[in-house]
Amino acid sequence: MKWREAGELRWLEASLPSASVCFSTRTGGTSKAPFESLNLGILTDDERIAVLMNRRRLASALGVDGSRVAMARQVHGAEICFHEDGQVRPHFLEPGEPPPDADGHLTQAPGLPMLVLVADCLPVAMTGPEGLAMLHCGWRGLAAGIIGDAAGRIGATDAVIGPGIGPCCFEVGEEVFEAFSDLGPGLRRDRNLDLWKVARRQLERAGLERVETAGICTYCDERNFFSHRRDHGETGRQAGIAWID
Numbered sequence: 001m002k003w004r005e006a007g008e009l010r011w012l013e014a015s016l017p018s019a020s021v022c023f024s025t026r027t028g029g030t031s032k033a034p035f036e037s038l039n040l041g042i043l044t045d046d047e048r049i050a051v052l053m054n055r056r057r058l059a060s061a062l063g064v065d066g067s068r069v070a071m072a073r074q075v076h077g078a079e080i081c082f083h084e085d086g087q088v089r090p091h092f093l094e095p096g097e098p099p100p101d102a103d104g105h106l107t108q109a110p111g112l113p114m115l116v117l118v119a120d121c122l123p124v125a126m127t128g129p130e131g132l133a134m135l136h137c138g139w140r141g142l143a144a145g146i147i148g149d150a151a152g153r154i155g156a157t158d159a160v161i162g163p164g165i166g167p168c169c170f171e172v173g174e175e176v177f178e179a180f181s182d183l184g185p186g187l188r189r190d191r192n193l194d195l196w197k198v199a200r201r202q203l204e205r206a207g208l209e210r211v212e213t214a215g216i217c218t219y220c221d222e223r224n225f226f227s228h229r230r231d232h233g234e235t236g237r238q239a240g241i242a243w244i245d
């Protein structure tokens with residue numbers, strides 16, 4: 001994974017076999033505090049016009065067609081949308097009717113960008129012979145099996161895990177540790193859960209051969225990332241976005 005810049009925009013770029021993956025940061029946008037500045041979440045209390053301008057900036061910097069971006073209303077579940085080429089997708093640039101509820105996206109169509117919004121949850125992208133998946137992974141979605149489901153559907157071999165809350169900052173209740181007790185020891189650091197490792201173990205169990213982790217904590221890196229927990233819910237959203245080359 002490497003850092004890329006265009007103007008004031010910064011993002012992390014990763015590559016998967018025959019797919020591109022980017023993880024946006026909060027820099028280079030137009031939103032004011034507490035959403036400064038590249039907030040991509042329209043369901044925050046930010047100005048809608050600023051969010052739409054930010055989305056256009058990101059699409060332009062990444063060279064993706066904003067009118068083709070697939071997204072969903074995320075509900076911390078394990079539902080995965082399959083996207084065909086040629087569908088109309090107004091949600092990214094002209095949000096009106098809410099998109100369907102889902103936390104994962106899957107496609108076999110080249111050049112069709114799929115986007116998840118995050119601010120501590122993990123954005124996870126994976127590829128295999130049957131397609132590409134982009135997932136929004138909070139602990140509930142991980143516990144509900146979203147990674148194994150996506151991996152099985154595309155025969156995933158390679159994955160990247162983007163920036164998200166780290167084991168340094170993710171204090172959770174006992175019920176959350178219990179939800180992952182089948183994954184074996186080493187996930188706990190005092191009262192904190194290592195969500196990066198949870199995702200990695202689930203990917204490995206699903207048979208993936210190569211998994212790259214950004215290893216960047218959104219809570220710790222305030223300069224680059226929004227963090228729902230650090231900012232007590234009053235914050236913006238960054239994105240994970242992936243497409244087949």
Ligand SMILES: [Zn+2]
Nearest residue numbers: 168169217220
């Ligand atoms: Zn941290």
